[in-house]
Amino acid sequence: MSALPIGMFFGKARICNKKESKVIVKNLDEIINTDADVDTAQWRSRRLLLAQDGMGFSLHDTLIKKGEALHLWYKHHLEAVYCIEGEGEIEEKKNGKIHSIRPGTVYALNEHDQHILRANKGSQMRMVCVFNPPVTGREVHDKDGAYALPEQA
Numbered sequence: 762m763s764a765l766p767i768g769m770f771f772g773k774a775r776i777c778n779k780k781e782s783k784v785i786v787k788n789l790d791e792i793i794n795t796d797a798d799v800d801t802a803q804w805r806s807r808r809l810l811l812a813q814d815g816m817g818f819s820l821h822d823t824l825i826k827k828g829e830a831l832h833l834w835y836k837h838h839l840e841a842v843y844c845i846e847g848e849g850e851i852e853e854k855k856n857g858k859i860h861s862i863r864p865g866t867v868y869a870l871n872e873h874d875q876h877i878l879r880a881n882k883g884s885q886m887r888m889v890c891v892f893n894p895p896v897t898g899r900e901v902h903d904k905d906g907a908y909a910l911p912e913q914a
């Protein structure tokens with residue numbers, strides 16, 4: 762008995778007493794064509810992490826379709842957007858400033874900024890988007906370009 766490593770002897774009891782923890786691992790392949798894949802005329806959002814995942818933010822792999830212009834105003838959310846494919850621009854509505862977007866560009870709407878997001882003609886943009894508070898499921902924009910608050914979604 763004394764020759765057994767202590768971990769082998771007590772190992773089983775230790776595992777039974779502990780709440781099992783599980784890292785969240787998903788692949789985009791498992792999201793496509795499910796409820797977490799929201800496809801509209803102008804964009805398609807593959808929602809990798811949602812409110813139910815308990816992270817405090819949601820994480821989306823989003824396509825902005827060629828030549829589309831989106832008028833957005835996330836009144837209830839903060840959003841950071843990281844472009845990984847395609848080219849376009851973001852226009853700040855409060856001052857008319859236009860910033861070009863290409864792979865590697867990130868923008869963060871830290872003041873719930875009203876803006877226009879445009880994908881260049883002939884260019885689909887692929888963006889990684891993070892929302893706080895997290896999107897809960899199949900939110901689409903209302904007439905102002907906002908998503909509803911989580912409790913109303």
Ligand SMILES: CC(=O)NCC[C@H](N)C(=O)O
Nearest residue numbers: 804806821823842888890
């Ligand atoms: C960049 C952006 O806001 N695109 C609209 C779709 C949205 N981000 C989403 O993925 O839900």
